[in-house]
Amino acid sequence: MKTSKIPSIPSSEITPEGVYLNRRQFMKLAGGAGAAALLAACGVQPTENVATPETPALLDELGEPANTFEQITHYNNYYEFTTDKEGVANLAEDFPTTPWQVEVGGLVQNPRTYDIDQLRAFPQEERIYRLRCVEAWSMVIPWTGFPLAKLLAEVEPLTSARYVAFTTKMDEEHMPGLKSPFYPWPYTEGLRLDEAMNDLALLVTGLYGKDLPPQDGAPIRLAVPWKYGFKSVKSIVKIDLVEEMPETLWNTVAANEYGFYANVNPDVHHPRWSQATERRIGETKRRETLLFNGYTEQVSALYEGMSLYSNF
Numbered sequence: 001m002k003t004s005k006i007p008s009i010p011s012s013e014i015t016p017e018g019v020y021l022n023r024r025q026f027m028k029l030a031g032g033a034g035a036a037a038l039l040a041a042c043g044v045q046p047t048e049n050v051a052t053p054e055t056p057a058l059l060d061e062l063g064e065p066a067n068t069f070e071q072i073t074h075y076n077n078y079y080e081f082t083t084d085k086e087g088v089a090n091l092a093e094d095f096p097t098t099p100w101q102v103e104v105g106g107l108v109q110n111p112r113t114y115d116i117d118q119l120r121a122f123p124q125e126e127r128i129y130r131l132r133c134v135e136a137w138s139m140v141i142p143w144t145g146f147p148l149a150k151l152l153a154e155v156e157p158l159t160s161a162r163y164v165a166f167t168t169k170m171d172e173e174h175m176p177g178l179k180s181p182f183y184p185w186p187y188t189e190g191l192r193l194d195e196a197m198n199d200l201a202l203l204v205t206g207l208y209g210k211d212l213p214p215q216d217g218a219p220i221r222l223a224v225p226w227k228y229g230f231k232s233v234k235s236i237v238k239i240d241l242v243e244e245m246p247e248t249l250w251n252t253v254a255a256n257e258y259g260f261y262a263n264v265n266p267d268v269h270h271p272r273w274s275q276a277t278e279r280r281i282g283e284t285k286r287r288e289t290l291l292f293n294g295y296t297e298q299v300s301a302l303y304e305g306m307s308l309y310s311n312f
């Protein structure tokens, strides 16, 4: 990833004005959430993304500006709370994210239950990723997190493991959407093991250098940027290595509409709408959707010899 390969700069060169310009380097030097506090101490607001000559906007590797913190935290899909995208932030405000544990097990050599602080102790990086929802809207989001592959390496998948299954939190007291009988809760998802091992698959703990807000999946969620957003599960509590392709919430609800792979593809349409174009939140003109959401170089090898039409 270009965004994580910028050489670090000596801290003596970081001036208050330079901090924002060199935010990504700074994040690497200072590390994760601590960096946000330091940025704040320097009088720098890491929560906005309005370009000025002094503070150019954060850009992804295609040169597209990140959405603002406000947009990313007030237009959400999180059905455990509500199906109203603009209502999630308010309903999730008091969602308790501590204590929090993630149980990693199944077909592994070293099953282990991680406390959230142990997951935050993995070396964190900032990655500016595009997120393309299957509903044909998209955003550019500066996440903080670490590759899922690093966690999987610790638990050591057995050779019989072929898929990774994710289970998320079911907190009836704080998640009013769980009362909806239309969904087979809890929200579950899955990846093929080689997809999960791809460097792009990120376990996310932060956003714009701050701790992840509840509406975006606190305290830990996945970001799989070459797939439709529904694969990027929020509030993970369990990760299982399994032999068979796992059941997932959306595939269970409507297998003909939401396949297991769910790779972003402008040529494979949802039965009820086209996937050829998308609306970037904050823009009016629609833009063309890119194969694998623009990450072809990093992921196409995963699907060599496999039909992207029958395996949608």
Ligand SMILES: Nc1nc2c(c(=O)[nH]1)N[C@H]1C(S)=C(S)[C@@H](COP(=O)(O)O)O[C@H]1N2
Residues within 6 Å of the ligand: 072, 075, 076, 077, 078, 079, 080, 131, 132, 133, 134, 168, 187, 215, 216, 217, 228, 229, 230, 231, 232, 233, 234, 235
């Ligand atoms: N647990 C859980 N994770 C979820 C969802 C959900 O409803 N519940 N929605 C998914 C969908 S459809 C999308 S597009 C993204 C949205 O992430 P964002 O709100 O942080 O932009 O989260 C995904 N992860």
Ligand SMILES: [Mo]
Residues within 6 Å of the ligand: 077, 132, 133, 134, 135, 228, 229, 230
């Ligand atoms: Mo989505």
